[in-house]
Amino acid sequence: MTRRVWRRREAEAPPSGWPGHVHPVIQRIYAARGVCTPDGVEHRLARLLSPTLLGGMDRAVAVLMDAIANDRHIVVAGDYDCDGATGTAVAVRGLRLLGARHVAHVVPNRFVHGYGLSEALVASLQPSPDLIVTVDNGIASVAGVAAARARGIGVLITDHHLPGDTLPEADAIVNPNLADDGFPSKALAGVGVMFYLLLSLRAAMRDAGRFTQGEPDLGALLDLVALGTVADLVPLDFNNRVLVEAGLKRMRAGKACAGITALIEASGRSLATIAATDLAFAIGPRLNAAGRLEDMSLGVACLLTDEVGIARRYAEQLSGINQERREMQAGMVEEAERMVALARHVDAVGVALFDEGWHPGIVGLIASKLKEKLHRPVLAFAPAGDDTDELRGSARSIPGFHIRDALAEIDAKHPGLILRFGGHAMAAGLSLQARDFDRFAAAFDAAARRHLDDDHLQALVHTDGELDYRDHTLDLAKQLRHAGPWGQAFPPPVFEARFECASWKPMGSRHLRLQLRHTQGGAPLEAVMFNCYEGTPPPARMRVAYELSVNDWQGRESVRLLLTHMEAL
Secondary structure, three states: OOOOEEEEOOOOOOOOOOOOOOOHHHHHHHHHOOOOOHHHHOOOHHHOOOHHHOOOHHHHHHHHHHHHHOOOOEEEEOOOOHHHHHHHHHHHHHHHHOOOOOEEEEOOOOOOOOOOOOHHHHHOOOOOOOEEEEEOOOOOOHHHHHHHHHOOOEEEEEOOOOOOOOOOOOOEEEOOOOOOOOOOOOOOOHHHHHHHHHHHHHHHHHHOOOOOOOOOOHHHHHHHHHHHHHHOOOOOOHHHHHHHHHHHHHHHOOOOOHHHHHHHHHOOOOHHHOOHHHHHHHHHHHHHHHHHHOOOHHHHHHHHOOOHHHHHHHHHHHHHHHHHHHHHHHHHHHHHHHHHHOOOOOOOOOEEEEOOOOOOOOHHHHHHHHHHHHOOOEEEEEEOOOOOOEEEEEEEOOOOOOHHHHHHHHHHHOOOOOOEEEEOOOEEEEEEEHHHHHHHHHHHHHHHHHHOOOOOOOOEEEEOOEOOHHHOOHHHHHHHHOOOOOEOOEOOOOEEEEEEEEEEEEEOOOEEEEEEEEOOOOOOEEEEEOOOOOOOOOOOEEEEEEEEEEEEEOOEEEEEEEEEEEEEO
């Protein structure tokens, strides 16, 4: 097991004003995340930031008001990840609720059209629509927007990705991350931006007297908003937590759309107890797998159908694709780890890997897995698969290294080396010519060395401190499960402790099931650790980081420790 530096999350101020039913442990956990008073977790929809604060909204609403009033043909152009799929479903469902009669959708096939609103995707739209509305993409689609406008097609961009130096000449742009946008939360996912646009559109239609028989309930879309927000790993600031919690409440109340309900059932999760972590690790990957290996149109269809039987068939197909993705990913990760073990890149601070046999839809997952293992920024490349000599790469970074800015820096120092790139601080994508891989790898490593020092490269285990052995209760585990919603930048509680291993056995080929006895006393506790077993027994005495979780097996609930790190004492 890897030895790392342990660091406890500390509160800037002590918790205060909490009612007695909120467990002191939960109060301490909230305070360590900057929430010291109860109003920081009052996730009521009334506390959402106003849509009027989002830049470009008036122009975007005017474009949609005109399109609906004049019965224009609208095509929603999404993206091939979970955020794009849920955002596409929100746009199509929402526009139809608000009176648009001719709304279709298109999602690019990454192997045919490339990313975003590309020229190839625009050319595929036959017959031409009157208006394209992008969701979770478009801010980098300068050529695609120009191609659409040359055909007389209007373009409304909704996106949340960081813009480049040149903005597309669209009819309207809504993106909280534009340089001059004053929206207080820059963390909205693509689906969140689309939902905000629909809220503004409904308000404008209300003011114009468009609703003669009651106005549509856009709250019905919040299950989709929650799924896309969590799956896209955007920071769960207060505003995003409000959106996610509202969506989870709809799911737990049995009001989710047929597609999400079917995906939850297919994953073996319970609607009644669904949590944000289930969306991140069980539901989101099933949708993402379609975009990675095949065509995200299947995922969007699952989210748009209202027929329970059809939704279940789609969910079964998506689960099968996800299983294929898991098997493919496992083989590719092993291969990448062998590359590193053979010292091919052991000295690199910025690690770039390429293999001709890798699948371009999986390289992001490879980069993510290796980033966790090496605690280095990692870029994984595969052949683009479109009869060119291009490579398609996906990057994952560590705190202290803004990956998109690093790619922009490389692009400025080496013009023409990178063909295309875009992304966020922690994740990005790019394309380059295969012949330029070695030159790019050297440039990437050099950029990482300029910005990262030894402290950045020190792998940390962040915990919320120790938990008294008497607090390992089912009641606290249940409270923790729904105390979030937990996610990016609002991480689930992780505790640390010293245990003795009472017994253990392998679970499958890579996992461990253990009985652990706390050194303070108490009865042995059931524990599991995934993707850790390599044929050697766990230590007899150990220091572990763990989540206090609920194990629901055949209707019987019990406490289980989910170990995230283990090292011998």
